[in-house]
Amino acid sequence: MQFLDSQTIVSDNQHKIVFWINTIEQYQELMGQLHSNFTIQPALFQYLCKDTHTLLVFTKLLETGALVSTAQANLIPDLVTTRAMINNVVTHRDCRSCGYGRITMEYLERRAVELWKVKGQSLRLFLTNSPSKRNSGFYVSLGYRPLTDPGVLETTGYTVLWCKDM
Numbered sequence: 001m002q003f004l005d006s007q008t009i010v011s012d013n014q015h016k017i018v019f020w021i022n023t024i025e026q027y028q029e030l031m032g033q034l035h036s037n038f039t040i041q042p043a044l045f046q047y048l049c050k051d052t053h054t055l056l057v058f059t060k061l062l063e064t065g066a067l068v069s070t071a072q073a074n075l076i077p078d079l080v081t082t083r084a085m086i087n088n089v090v091t092h093r094d095c096r097s098c099g100y101g102r103i104t105m106e107y108l109e110r111r112a113v114e115l116w117k118v119k120g121q122s123l124r125l126f127l128t129n130s131p132s133k134r135n136s137g138f139y140v141s142l143g144y145r146p147l148t149d150p151g152v153l154e155t156t157g158y159t160v161l162w163c164k165d166m
């Protein structure tokens with residue numbers, strides 16, 4: 001698939017979310033490509049959309065409205081270093097390698113900095129991946145550094161912790 005124009009929004013914009021009413025069904029389908037048997041509870045989805053410690057980002061194609069990519073960040077409040085954990089990063093299997101994952105992640109990072117970065121401190125972003133999924137290059141391309149060596153762990157099935165200071 002080639003790159004088509006897209007729009008990215010974040011869950012802290014309640015006004016827009018109301019108009020993206022079909023997002024929840026598409027989110028369920030997209031997340032099912034990451035977690036088998038994924039079932040979303042609508043009340044939990046709405047709770048997360050309103051939660052000030054959670055950012056959910058959605059990238060949709062302008063032409064069709066199809067949800068192509070998503071990512072989530074959760075604030076971990078701390079008096080010394082403000083940290084956030086990124087999870088549930090997935091691009092629709094028909095739309096990979098077109099740049100939507102980067103668009104989604106960079107939008108998520110910008111919004112996290114705007115909302116959560118404390119003056120004079122770094123905002124430290126963490127995420128994990130399983131090297132067996134062979135997606136480490138995605139996080140390297142986005143500027144994350146592994147806190148464990150993905151090469152060493154490639155055959156072990158362990159999870160790698162990645163970090164980026166904003």
Ligand SMILES: CC(C)(COP(=O)(O)OP(=O)(O)OC[C@H]1O[C@@H](n2cnc3c(N)ncnc32)[C@H](O)[C@@H]1OP(=O)(O)O)[C@@H](O)C(=O)NCCC(=O)NCCS
Pocket residue numbers: 033034069089090091092095096097098099100101102103128129130133134135136137138139141142
């Ligand atoms: C990993 C994933 C989210 C990447 O999304 P994507 O939309 O295909 O990524 P993009 O097209 O935006 O790629 C952005 C950059 O990452 C690189 N990249 C993406 N996937 C890669 C991979 N599997 N291996 C190496 N590099 C990769 C691209 O080459 C691109 O590099 P560049 O911008 O420097 O040229 C997507 O492949 C996916 O959903 N995989 C299955 C679910 C998954 O593994 N999620 C992460 C759980 S930890």
